[in-house]
Amino acid sequence: MVHGNRFLHVVAGLLMLGLSGATKKEAVKNNSGVQPAGQCGTWVKEPEGGLFTSPNYPNKYPPERECIYIIEAPPRQCIDLFFDEKYSIEPSWECKFDHIEVRDGPFGFSPIIGRYCGQQNPPYIRSSGRYLWIKFVADGELEAMGFSASYNFTSDPDFKDIGVPKPLPFCEFEMGGPEGIIESQQITKDGRALQTEAVDCKWYIRAPPRSKIYLRFLDYEMQNSNECKRNYVAVYDGSSSVEDLRNKFCSTVANDVMLVSALGVIRMWADEGSRKSRFRILFTTFQEPPCEADTFFCHSNMCINNTLVCNGIQNCVYPWDENHCKEKRKANILDSLNNTNGTIIGVTCCIVLILLIVSVIVQIKQPRKKYILRREDFDPTMFQEVFQEPPHYELCTLRSAAATSADLAELAEDFESYHKLRRASSRCIHEHHCGSSQISSNKGSRTNLSARDAAAAAILTDLPPQPMRPLPPQTNRRNILVMRHTYSQDATDACELDDELEEVPTTSHRLSRHEKAVQRFCLIGSLNKHESEYNTTRV
Numbered sequence: 001m002v003h004g005n006r007f008l009h010v011v012a013g014l015l016m017l018g019l020s021g022a023t024k025k026e027a028v029k030n031n032s033g034v035q036p037a038g039q040c041g042t043w044v045k046e047p048e049g050g051l052f053t054s055p056n057y058p059n060k061y062p063p064e065r066e067c068i069y070i071i072e073a074p075p076r077q078c079i080d081l082f083f084d085e086k087y088s089i090e091p092s093w094e095c096k097f098d099h100i101e102v103r104d105g106p107f108g109f110s111p112i113i114g115r116y117c118g119q120q121n122p123p124y125i126r127s128s129g130r131y132l133w134i135k136f137v138a139d140g141e142l143e144a145m146g147f148s149a150s151y152n153f154t155s156d157p158d159f160k161d162i163g164v165p166k167p168l169p170f171c172e173f174e175m176g177g178p179e180g181i182i183e184s185q186q187i188t189k190d191g192r193a194l195q196t197e198a199v200d201c202k203w204y205i206r207a208p209p210r211s212k213i214y215l216r217f218l219d220y221e222m223q224n225s226n227e228c229k230r231n232y233v234a235v236y237d238g239s240s241s242v243e244d245l246r247n248k249f250c251s252t253v254a255n256d257v258m259l260v261s262a263l264g265v266i267r268m269w270a271d272e273g274s275r276k277s278r279f280r281i282l283f284t285t286f287q288e289p290p291c292e293a294d295t296f297f298c299h300s301n302m303c304i305n306n307t308l309v310c311n312g313i314q315n316c317v318y319p320w321d322e323n324h325c326k327e328k329r330k331a332n333i334l335d336s337l338n339n340t341n342g343t344i345i346g347v348t349c350c351i352v353l354i355l356l357i358v359s360v361i362v363q364i365k366q367p368r369k370k371y372i373l374r375r376e377d378f379d380p381t382m383f384q385e386v387f388q389e390p391p392h393y394e395l396c397t398l399r400s401a402a403a404t405s406a407d408l409a410e411l412a413e414d415f416e417s418y419h420k421l422r423r424a425s426s427r428c429i430h431e432h433h434c435g436s437s438q439i440s441s442n443k444g445s446r447t448n449l450s451a452r453d454a455a456a457a458a459i460l461t462d463l464p465p466q467p468m469r470p471l472p473p474q475t476n477r478r479n480i481l482v483m484r485h486t487y488s489q490d491a492t493d494a495c496e497l498d499d500e501l502e503e504v505p506t507t508s509h510r511l512s513r514h515e516k517a518v519q520r521f522c523l524i525g526s527l528n529k530h531e532s533e534y535n536t537t538r539v
Contacts, residue, residue, distance in 0.1 A: 041053040054146030070133055077154060079126070079127040084121065095115045098137060102115075102125060103132070110133055129156070166197070166198070173202070176207075178305040182266055197272065202266070210262070214285075215258075215259065233279050235265070288303065
């Protein structure tokens with residue numbers, strides 16, 4: 001019975017091989033692979049599954065052999081793995097020698113499902129996602145027949161509510177050059193897929209021969225973090241096959257990647273509910289030292305193109321290409337500034353600003369000069385406050401030129417009152433009342449008061465009339481009359497009043513009235529002088 005079951009399995013395997021050779025293969029939807037290629041048995045890939053065996057199966061496998069099989073299912077599907085009953089691997093405690101190791105994922109660090117050896121074939125295995133990682137190890141002793149395994153793809157239970165998935169749009173990009181930017185927004189910009197469609201896009205980066213590729217993530221965010229079934233970004237080194245998968249990012253962090261081949265592939269998978277996932281990667285092609293003449297050494301075993309130096313983008317692992325860019329740019333005043341110069345300039349500006357503020361405050365607080373304006377309604381009180389000095393002058397009144405004639409009449413009345421006062425103060429009204437001549441010689445001019453008065457009247461009659469200045473035209477100009485405090489001064493002092501009045505700070509409102517008053521005082525002085533001469537003649 002056992003032999004019959006084994007015979008049926010062998011026949012089934014041969015039928016599969018024959019069908020695969022007789023019919024034309026369809027386009028393979030998965031990227032399953034084996035390492036090293038050509039040294040790990042038979043590998044048959046079909047759209048819905050496949051078959052792989054150990055080296056030389058069903059004969060004994062060779063010693064010192066290690067083979068890795070990575071199976072990848074299409075999106076939203078998982079993998080069912082079956083091992084044939086015709087199975088034999090060297091048994092050992094905990095399978096430390098020859099063994100088969102199966103992991104749930106695309107990497108050797110993915111969660112382990114089991115390690116198998118001996119004569120009992122492993123049980124049926126289903127992956128939790130799109131990948132299975134299988135490794136076969138043979139040491140140098142006790143070889144055995146090996147194994148044969150088949151697999152097929154089935155719908156992932158996590159997506160059973162979605163129903164039959166829609167076909168994915170074709171989404172591939174070709175990139176090249178010394179540097180470039182790869183970003184998820186290119187999918188929508190180039191119209192490769194709608195925002196509501198699931199995408200499985202690939203970017204192929206092709207570097208020059210003998211070059212390598214450095215990938216640096218500038219932006220990265222997965223809409224559904226830690227849900228690799230729904231969205232992820234994968235990096236392949238050498239091809240887009242699963243065996244060349246280097247990194248797969250679906251959490252919150254993505255690290256920089258250094259590829260060792262001249263072909264790099266970036267792959268993004270996002271279902272309909274994860275289209276807000278995004279990434280942005282800067283790729284830089286480089287060569288290993290020794291560097292050529294047209295390259296720049298990055299101090300991290302990288303020789304990049306000289307055009308990438310001082311371009312504002314960090315292309316090296318460390319920013320060696322952007323550290324000394326001031327020497328390459330045209331020098332300007334900002335480049336010559338250092339911390340000390342900046343501090344000095346800042347302190348100086350602060351001091352100048354403070355002084356400016358203080359000066360403005362002083363100007364505001366300082367009392368302003370009082371100016372006398374030529375206005376129709378002049379304020380006399382303000383004018384008097386300004387001209388309180390010198391004390392022997394008094395601001396009497398402000399009159400217009402129209403009142404000049406009335407002022408002259410008032411002045412004549414003042415003169416008459418003055419003569420009456422002098423006559424009243426004399427003790428001798430007539431000359432015969434004054435006693436003897438001795439008394440007159442002792443008393444002076446008081447004994448001859450009436451005679452002097454008569455002589456003064458005659459002199460006044462004989463004097464030619466003083467020419468009167470014509471009155472100024474009637475204007476709105478104000479006139480200032482400045483008068484002495486007393487009339488008891490000598491005539492000589494009165495005649496000098498004109499010079500003193502010129503020194504009075506009366507501004508431009510000086511009027512002609514004070515000139516007429518000066519003329520009147522000078523007239524009185526001349527009368528007194530003639531009187532004294534007359535008295536001397538009589539004596």
